[in-house]
Amino acid sequence: MKIFYDENIPYAKEFFSDFGELVPFAGRELSAEQIKEADVLLVRSITKVNEQLLHLNTSLKFVGTATIGFDHVDQNYLKQRGVVFTNAPGCNAISVAEYVLSALMVMVERLDFDLKTKTIGIVGAGNTGTRLSEKLDAFGINYLLCDPLLEKAGDSRTFSSLKEILGCDIISLHVPITQKGDHRTFHMFDDLLLSELSNQQILINSCRGEVINNQALLQLKKSQKGPHIILDVWENEPNVLTELIPYCEITTAHIAGYSLEGKARGTEMLYQALSKLVNKPIEKQLEQFLPKAEIEYGNQHSQNELFSVKQRVFDVYDVRRDDKIFREQLNIKSFDYLRKNYPVRREFSALELSVQQCWPDTLKNLGFNVKD
């Protein structure tokens, strides 16, 4: 079996070497000629999987994307060809939620507000929106959920309309990109909707760049209006609207989901799906490969819950590191380079904390590994 895999899929060799011959490729450069003999294709979000890529191939049986999003895959085409397809739902949802939490802590420091007095509007209550809501619950922060599709499907949570979300202090977007239908998300935040937001609000996009009309956002910010902006994702990646960067509070290179655990979980999920397809027993698990985390643990403790939690969040992940890299290096290195060479980042669960430390229950509920 010939398995072609994106070189940016961690632990691909560890998981897939028993299946056959492994051939790595650069995600944006893969050609139809190159993969004409592939039996299995493992991609990330930057490879467009469609007829153009696959028309020379007659042997393909399985395509997997080690990502949550699958807008880069023409599923109808794969179906017609009888090729099995899977994505990795939820693989990096914790990572995205922790990115948002870290960004919120930065904004707390920068704008000096009490997070517990704010309401967060979560648009899209699927895997990432839900993980975020759980962390907000753990910390006692108010939020509203907006997800008309889940609401219609009978999800038992309480939902709000987009109009209600627009009144929230902070808005965090967690929807897939969709181009049509009643609930399409392409340019969901267009000039009209953006102009309804005040300069007291915070808007966070860590789902897909095209959910916000970036040009409209730029024009609004240029007129010194509009909310504080945190952008991990951009329209037209990798060619981002660099003019927008100085108007944003936090900017990163589509890395919200790039915790080591999040990326590696994606690989593990593809391993499980391929094993099932070829009737191979599941013999490997992610925990075998993940290194022990080397996280320097600060010694600031406080009876103040917000202060304590902020320190522990920053011990594991301070999004300002990635914002700095992005602002300083985007002109020198490419967007893709920054993503491919992303420094190791772990999830809260990688930090072992003693129960003796302040606010152990809050930290445990936020996902830290609090040992009795």
Ligand SMILES: NC(=O)C1=CN([C@@H]2O[C@H](COP(=O)(O)OP(=O)(O)OC[C@H]3O[C@@H](n4cnc5c(N)ncnc54)[C@H](O)[C@@H]3O)[C@@H](O)[C@H]2O)C=CC1
């Ligand atoms: N920045 C990053 O590194 C990452 C970005 N993503 C992006 O985030 C998106 C969301 O991820 P998940 O939560 O895991 O996906 P999911 O599929 O579990 O949840 C998405 C939710 O959005 C809802 N939705 C769709 N249209 C909507 C609308 N118009 N208004 C409100 N809700 C709507 C759906 O009903 C669904 O419940 C992915 O599709 C992907 O594009 C995902 C992981 C990492």
Ligand SMILES: O=C(O)C(=O)[C@H](O)COP(=O)(O)O
């Ligand atoms: O899972 C998703 O969806 C994401 O957005 C991933 O973080 C994308 O990562 P790459 O596939 O672009 O490396």
